[in-house]
Amino acid sequence: xxxxxxxxxxxxxxxxxxxxxxxxxxxxxxxxxxxxxxxxxxxxxxxxxxxxxxxxxxxxxxxxxxxxxxxxxxxxxxxxxxxxxxxxxxxxxxxxxxxxxxxxxxxxxxxxxxxxxxxxxxxxxxxxxxxxxxxxxxxxxxxxx
Numbered sequence: 001x002x003x004x005x006x007x008x009x010x011x012x013x014x015x016x017x018x019x020x021x022x023x024x025x026x027x028x029x030x031x032x033x034x035x036x037x038x039x040x041x042x043x044x045x046x047x048x049x050x051x052x053x054x055x056x057x058x059x060x061x062x063x064x065x066x067x068x069x070x071x072x073x074x075x076x077x078x079x080x081x082x083x084x085x086x087x088x089x090x091x092x093x094x095x096x097x098x099x100x101x102x103x104x105x106x107x108x109x110x111x112x113x114x115x116x117x118x119x120x121x122x123x124x125x126x127x128x129x130x131x132x133x134x135x136x137x138x139x140x141x142x143x144x145x
Contacts, residue, residue, distance in 0.1 A: 015066055022054075023063055027070040032058050091115050 015023065018039045025035035036042065036054035045053075057063055082090075095111035116122055 013062065015062060019057070019063060020066070022057060023066045023070065026058065026067055088115070088118065091118075 021039035022035050025038040026032065030038065032054035033047070033050050036050055036057065040053075042050045058067075091111045091114055095108055095115055097108060
């Protein structure tokens, strides 16, 4: 085949650029003939020739291994920052003891405290929930000063 390159560290030969395009087209869902036509010039080839070459290339061990690697499920990327909703949900799970393992009392109390702060439950205000009016008293006499 054309231009077989030696892989890193003396591993099996790497795919050529055209072979890689062929494999990526297969991984994208194209049939072997369409994938071959996407990677190689097939203008002067008969359809039977394209089919034979596509099937032969698809059967090569390196091509099959690369195709399997492309189709293998990948773990979802981890996010580095949780959303506010996710934080509140996790705190709620801990506070209610519904997290995976049995939460220690100290962890549950801390989670409840953080949730209480988020919901502004610990502000000093009258029972009605409204802030008390501020009254300013001017008790300074004119001679004091």
